[in-house]
Amino acid sequence: MKKHVLIGVCGGIAAYKACDLVSQLSKKDYEIKVLMTKHAAEFVSPLTFESLSHNKCYDDLFNKNIEDPIEHITLAKWADIMVLVPATGNVIAKVVHGIADDFVTTTFLACHTKKMICPAMNVHMYENQVTQDNLSRAKKLGYTIVDAEVGHLACNDTGKGKLASVDTIVKAIDAQFEKEEILKGKNVLITAGPTQEALDPVRFISNHSSGKQGYAIAKAAREMGANVTIVAGPTNLNDLDGVNTIHIKSARDMFEAVKENLDDANYIIMAAAVADYRPEVVADQKIKKNDDCLEIKMVKNPDILKYAGEHKKDNQVICGFAMETENLEENAHKKLVSKNCDMLIANNLFTSGAGFKTDTNVVTLFKNEERIQLPKMSKEELGVKILETLFEIESER
Numbered sequence: 001m002k003k004h005v006l007i008g009v010c011g012g013i014a015a016y017k018a019c020d021l022v023s024q025l026s027k028k029d030y031e032i033k034v035l036m037t038k039h040a041a042e043f044v045s046p047l048t049f050e051s052l053s054h055n056k057c058y059d060d061l062f063n064k065n066i067e068d069p070i071e072h073i074t075l076a077k078w079a080d081i082m083v084l085v086p087a088t089g090n091v092i093a094k095v096v097h098g099i100a101d102d103f104v105t106t107t108f109l110a111c112h113t114k115k116m117i118c119p120a121m122n123v124h125m126y127e128n129q130v131t132q133d134n135l136s137r138a139k140k141l142g143y144t145i146v147d148a149e150v151g152h153l154a155c156n157d158t159g160k161g162k163l164a165s166v167d168t169i170v171k172a173i174d175a176q177f178e179k180e181e182i183l184k185g186k187n188v189l190i191t192a193g194p195t196q197e198a199l200d201p202v203r204f205i206s207n208h209s210s211g212k213q214g215y216a217i218a219k220a221a222r223e224m225g226a227n228v229t230i231v232a233g234p235t236n237l238n239d240l241d242g243v244n245t246i247h248i249k250s251a252r253d254m255f256e257a258v259k260e261n262l263d264d265a266n267y268i269i270m271a272a273a274v275a276d277y278r279p280e281v282v283a284d285q286k287i288k289k290n291d292d293c294l295e296i297k298m299v300k301n302p303d304i305l306k307y308a309g310e311h312k313k314d315n316q317v318i319c320g321f322a323m324e325t326e327n328l329e330e331n332a333h334k335k336l337v338s339k340n341c342d343m344l345i346a347n348n349l350f351t352s353g354a355g356f357k358t359d360t361n362v363v364t365l366f367k368n369e370e371r372i373q374l375p376k377m378s379k380e381e382l383g384v385k386i387l388e389t390l391f392e393i394e395s396e397r
């Protein structure tokens with residue numbers, strides 16, 4: 001069946017390139033419908049898009065002559081992906097803040113499917129911190145960014161802001177659906193973020209995990225067509241559209257949530273930084289400052305990865321994570337075997353670009369006797385790599 005692509009064209013000089021994009025996509029296995037902002041129609045006529053897409057072009061939210069009075073919702077439901085191209089600084093700012101004041105932005109807000117943003121603007125507009133913050137927010141919301149390129153711009157400036165080539169955008173759209181095939185029908189269970197172990201009603205022991213890696217895997221799994229459940233400790237990240245998110249606080253809460261979802265899972269990926277120990281006693285009242293020294297007795301938390309390994313079924317593959325500050329290799333290999341994992345991702349905390357709060361990661365992947373040192377890559381790219389490798393492990397059985 002043809003995939004449905006909604007193209008939201010905005011009022012930038014690169015709007016004419018959207019014509020070529022629509023033309024190229026129409027020749028492939030896609031059905032295209034085009035929406036335009038009012039300003040986009042200053043650059044290219046809706047008639048051009050109607051001719052190229054063989055469908056109506058939408059630019060007026062309150063057009064009295066259309067048959068369906070809530071066309072933006074109908075279109076949002078119809079779409080398998082919505083792509084903003086060229087995405088102006090203005091429309092990017094609007095969509096990441098939920099502003100819906102025209103056909104394009106209202107439909108984008110209503111869409112609960114894959115979303116892609118292809119920015120194009122003057123270098124100073126692009127490099128403006130506001131635009132950069134908006135693009136970071138877009139990434140956090142799970143939208144795919146096909147980043148602008150460096151080049152000579154229409155305004156005669158040279159720098160970053162040029163729309164990615166039509167070929168690059170076509171490939172990025174294709175990739176969204178290629179990924180989809182391999183995990184269709186699979187249930188993926190992921191843990192992410194830190195846990196918090198209460199000391200008293202106002203204090204807890206925790207760690208620096210941001211949850212970014214686990215969420216990036218969840219996003220990649222969703223895009224590869226899986227049914228995804230994420231059990232997440234407290235993070236600053238937004239829930240991902242289309243991902244079942246279970247929020248927990250302590251390691252024991254996480255253990256319960258994992259146990260409940262374990263049986264149905266095909267891929268189990270434990271990326272959370274779970275506290276090994278918790279205070280034995282949680283004080284009912286805030287602990288008072290009395291003596292010079294406060295001793296807290298800690299007791300062991302359940303080992304969630306070990307439990308999953310011990311209960312592993314034939315149709316399950318398990319991936320663990322190890323964050324080591326010394327003897328990375330030896331410890332990671334030991335963990336792979338002792339926890340009955342199929343794969344282990346080892347993070348070296350002291351490598352630049354790796355670890356807790358960054359958007360990139362540098363890891364070594366251990367599977368059976370194989371050890372693969374991966375280059376520095378975004379946490380999203382690593383998410384895809386992890387899922388593809390688990391898929392290979394499953395296929396080789």
Ligand SMILES: Cc1cc2nc3c(=O)[nH]c(=O)nc-3n(C[C@H](O)[C@H](O)[C@H](O)COP(=O)(O)O)c2cc1C
Pocket residue numbers: 009010011012013014037038039040087088089090091120121122125
């Ligand atoms: C000739 C011309 C070219 C423009 N090119 C761009 C552009 O490439 N990117 C951009 O973000 N804004 C560009 N703008 C500014 C936008 O058109 C303006 O911000 C407008 O409000 C965007 O409307 P829209 O985002 O609703 O489509 C351009 C304006 C003019 C007059």
